[in-house]
Amino acid sequence: xxxxxxxxxxxxxxxxxxxxxxxxxxxxxxxxxxxxxxxxxxxxxxxxxxxxxxxxxxxxxxxxxxxxxxxxxxxxxxxxxxxxxxxxxxxxxxxxxxxxxxxxxxxxxxxxx
Amino acid sequence: xxxxxxxxxxxxxxxxxxxxxxxxxxxxxxxxxxxxxxxxxxxxxxxxxxxxxxxxxxxxxxxxxxxxxxxxxxxxxxxxxxxxxxxxxxxxxxxxxxxxxxxxxxxxxxx
Numbered sequence: 001x002x003x004x005x006x007x008x009x010x011x012x013x014x015x016x017x018x019x020x021x022x023x024x025x026x027x028x029x030x031x032x033x034x035x036x037x038x039x040x041x042x043x044x045x046x047x048x049x050x051x052x053x054x055x056x057x058x059x060x061x062x063x064x065x066x067x068x069x070x071x072x073x074x075x076x077x078x079x080x081x082x083x084x085x086x087x088x089x090x091x092x093x094x095x096x097x098x099x100x101x102x103x104x105x106x107x108x109x110x111x112x113x
Numbered sequence: 114x115x116x117x118x119x120x121x122x123x124x125x126x127x128x129x130x131x132x133x134x135x136x137x138x139x140x141x142x143x144x145x146x147x148x149x150x151x152x153x154x155x156x157x158x159x160x161x162x163x164x165x166x167x168x169x170x171x172x173x174x175x176x177x178x179x180x181x182x183x184x185x186x187x188x189x190x191x192x193x194x195x196x197x198x199x200x201x202x203x204x205x206x207x208x209x210x211x212x213x214x215x216x217x218x219x220x221x222x223x224x
């Protein structure tokens with residue numbers, strides 16, 4: 001079975017630009033979460049979506065937004081990119097909305113220059 | 114508030130055992146353990162749920178002390194492939210699944 005798939009794997013953007021990251025969860029999983037991981041730190045929670053509804057939001061500015069589609073895939077959008085947004089963005093899927101294992105995709109490496 | 118992991122780094126020789134600890138100031142519903150190798154995504158090792166249910170890896174075990182909000186990951190007979198950064202993630206009771214990760218424990222296994 002395919003795991004969590006993310007695209008693109010690597011990208012370089014300029015300050016002020018916008019980026020869209022995409023994620024397809026494991027088949028049968030209805031929950032998708034997004035995490036940001038900067039060098040030397042653990043993943044930090046950004047959003048969780050379950051059944052197409054936002055269930056939780058971390059301490060990130062409004063420049064960050066996300067959505068989940070009827071097929072449970074998800075997009076993370078970041079507007080007005082800053083140098084500090086450079087990080088590994090991880091998508092994680094799980095069966096239900098709480099108390100389950102979250103499985104990470106390979107991530108999208110974003111570099112803002 | 115992120116969980117606190119100890120030690121921050123450890124070097125082992127092949128075959129040695131290691132324990133990584135994780136503690137939280139909040140009442141925990143779940144504890145999640147992951148291993149991340151350089152340049153790769155975190156890989157699931159173990160989840161421990163309040164009430165004692167445990168699911169995980171065949172050669173790695175863990176404990177969860179709900180009263181003390183602490184968990185420990187036990188690596189026995191370490192192999193070179195165990196090298197990486199180990200993250201503890203904690204979940205609290207609530208309406209959604211947010212896992213809060215510590216800064217990790219860097220483990221290096223040498224021949």
